[in-house]
Amino acid sequence: MTLAKDYNSVMGRSAEIMKASLGLDFNDFESGSVAFDYEGLMEATGYTIEEIDRIQSRTGVGHTQLLELRNITKLARKYAKPGYGARIFAKDEAANASGSFKDRRAACAVAHAKKLGYKGVIAATSGNYGAAVASQAAMQGMKCIIVQECYDSKGVGQPEIVEKARKCEALGAEVIQLTVGPELFYEHLSVMEDSGYFNASLYSPFGIAGVETLGYEIAQDCKEKFGKFPEMVVCTQAGGGMVTGTARGLIKAGATDTQVVAASIDLTGLHMASDVQFNKKSCTTGHTGFGVPHATNPDTGDVPRSAARPLRYMDRYVTTTQGEVMYMTEMLANLEGIERGPAGNTALAAAFVLAQGLPEDAILVVTETEYTGAGKHIQPQLDFARENGIEIVFGDPKDDVPGKNIVLPANPGLFKVSDIDLDKLRKSLIKRSVPRATGKLTAADIAFLAEDTRSDEAFVKAALDELGVEY
Amino acid sequence: MAKKGDWVRIHKVVLPAAERTAKIPDDTKQVDFEMWVKGTLQNETAEIGDEVTIITATDREETGKLLEVNPYYTHSYGKFVPEIVEIDKQLREIMQFGGEE
Numbered sequence: 128m129t130l131a132k133d134y135n136s137v138m139g140r141s142a143e144i145m146k147a148s149l150g151l152d153f154n155d156f157e158s159g160s161v162a163f164d165y166e167g168l169m170e171a172t173g174y175t176i177e178e179i180d181r182i183q184s185r186t187g188v189g190h191t192q193l194l195e196l197r198n199i200t201k202l203a204r205k206y207a208k209p210g211y212g213a214r215i216f217a218k219d220e221a222a223n224a225s226g227s228f229k230d231r232r233a234a235c236a237v238a239h240a241k242k243l244g245y246k247g248v249i250a251a252t253s254g255n256y257g258a259a260v261a262s263q264a265a266m267q268g269m270k271c272i273i274v275q276e277c278y279d280s281k282g283v284g285q286p287e288i289v290e291k292a293r294k295c296e297a298l299g300a301e302v303i304q305l306t307v308g309p310e311l312f313y314e315h316l317s318v319m320e321d322s323g324y325f326n327a328s329l330y331s332p333f334g335i336a337g338v339e340t341l342g343y344e345i346a347q348d349c350k351e352k353f354g355k356f357p358e359m360v361v362c363t364q365a366g367g368g369m370v371t372g373t374a375r376g377l378i379k380a381g382a383t384d385t386q387v388v389a390a391s392i393d394l395t396g397l398h399m400a401s402d403v404q405f406n407k408k409s410c411t412t413g414h415t416g417f418g419v420p421h422a423t424n425p426d427t428g429d430v431p432r433s434a435a436r437p438l439r440y441m442d443r444y445v446t447t448t449q450g451e452v453m454y455m456t457e458m459l460a461n462l463e464g465i466e467r468g469p470a471g472n473t474a475l476a477a478a479f480v481l482a483q484g485l486p487e488d489a490i491l492v493v494t495e496t497e498y499t500g501a502g503k504h505i506q507p508q509l510d511f512a513r514e515n516g517i518e519i520v521f522g523d524p525k526d527d528v529p530g531k532n533i534v535l536p537a538n539p540g541l542f543k544v545s546d547i548d549l550d551k552l553r554k555s556l557i558k559r560s561v562p563r564a565t566g567k568l569t570a571a572d573i574a575f576l577a578e579d580t581r582s583d584e585a586f587v588k589a590a591l592d593e594l595g596v597e598y
Numbered sequence: 599m600a601k602k603g604d605w606v607r608i609h610k611v612v613l614p615a616a617e618r619t620a621k622i623p624d625d626t627k628q629v630d631f632e633m634w635v636k637g638t639l640q641n642e643t644a645e646i647g648d649e650v651t652i653i654t655a656t657d658r659e660e661t662g663k664l665l666e667v668n669p670y671y672t673h674s675y676g677k678f679v680p681e682i683v684e685i686d687k688q689l690r691e692i693m694q695f696g697g698e699e
Binding site for chain 1: 626634636673676
């Protein structure tokens with residue numbers, strides 16, 4: 128029998144398609160209410176951190192250099208009070224096989240797909256993850272399809288995303304490119320169903336377990352070189368996998384006192400599903416358009432429950448601007464001699480400011496760099512912005528208006544970060560979780576929400592009272 | 599004219615505007631949900647704009663309108679952006695690269 132492939136029919140089969148494409152039944156971890164067994168889901172991968180390290184090491188992934196950014200540190204200290212300005216380091220994740228930390232996620236997911244006997248892997252991503260899955264599929268002898276949101280309705284593609292399509296094809300993958308819109312999920316499911324490939328989702332427990340080695344390596348490298356764990360680790364926050372995996376790895380290495388800071392580019396005001404606004408952005412990832420929804424509503428992706436749950440792990444969530452990230456990218460090239468980013472330098476732009484608030488003997492680690500290429504570079508991205516009517520000026524980044532201008536800091540002393548109110552995000556997550564309950568929220572639900580928001584039961588109960596929800 | 603076996607790029611409307619889901623902004627609701635994909639042309643011959651069948655890199659069959667034969671990328675390092683030179687100058691001055699005056 129031929130299955131109906133219209134929108135409603137495919138979406139109606141989403142639960143069974145996802146189950147078949149992951150070889151994992153998420154119902155095994157559900158309570159039937161708000162709570163689910165998150166640690167049980169993570170353990171279901173069946174891999175220890177040592178096994179993941181072996182899987183990654185086989186394919187040129189992991190154990191990247193921890194580079195000290197001496198000149199950027201020196202520059203940051205010029206703007207800090209005496210005795211302040213932490214030593215800034217960056218994990219040179221661009222040195223992974225396909226050029227980003229996403230190789231860690233892909234290595235694990237693709238190895239698992241191969242073990243389960245799938246013929247191919249599929250992933251929905253417009254970012255570096257596509258190249259990572261394609262690279263791993265090539266190394267492990269599997270077919271690969273990448274589904275990208277790439278163009279607006281005029282057929283104009285984001286240069287950064289077009290470059291990622293090129294790279295995926297160069298690594299042997301098929302790339303399906305789409306216009307803006309959440310219906311990408313329909314096309315993704317439909318191809319998954321027809322191909323029978325493994326869903327190498329960014330949000331599966333295999334992917335997140337793959338990032339744990341990053342946090343683990345940072346903790347171990349610092350302990351070995353400096354005799355202590357880093358005081359602060361700064362992660363670029365988009366889908367939440369970096370924050371979640373890194374923090375879990377730090378904890379597994381014993382670095383429980385390290386402060387984990389998430390950082391996103393502030394794109395407030397731009398709607399991510401808007402056709403017109405799609406090409407008004409000048410960075411296509413690392414921004415609040417992904418970062419905030421994935422923090423407050425993690426279970427909306429291409430798996431029933433996301434293994435990326437950043438609110439569980441972040442101590443602070445700060446924003447920076449497109450102009451600061453572009454300036455920082457140029458700073459990294461000119462002062463440290465490495466051309467990386469731009470989007471992956473979001474955490475570094477924030478770190479430049481955060482380091483100024485820490486004493487000179489503190490260690491601050493930025494968790495990633497990413498490869499640079501045609502289209503994916505400060506010049507084509509600024510040029511594209513200008514062609515799309517975005518004003519590029521030097522000034523104070525506080526005057527930045529996403530979609531209208533890019534304000535390059537008039538001097539490095541003007542770099543700033545803004546803190547996002549975590550309690551507000553916590554309340555938002557609680558509110559979005561409530562509809563899963565079939566009756567009153569249970570004690571297990573409240574304990575789960577306290578963990579999921581890194582708060583406590585009193586906070587959850589107060590938030591539920593505010594919403595008028597019974598428990 | 600394209601012939602069987604050529605590497606081509608096709609375009610397809612996956613969902614016409616009228617069939618799009620409701621939870622999207624108004625501007626997106628007014629436009630089709632479109633797709634582009636590449637593969638080997640299966641038709642004996644075809645002209646640009648013809649409805650054709652291709653076999654993709656993962657051996658999937660897809661249909662759509664023929665858009666390009668021998669498709670290639672044109673993204674680049676972009677046109678000159680003078681602000682970048684200004685950033686470079688400023689950083690070198692502050693850091694006094696080449697020795698302090």
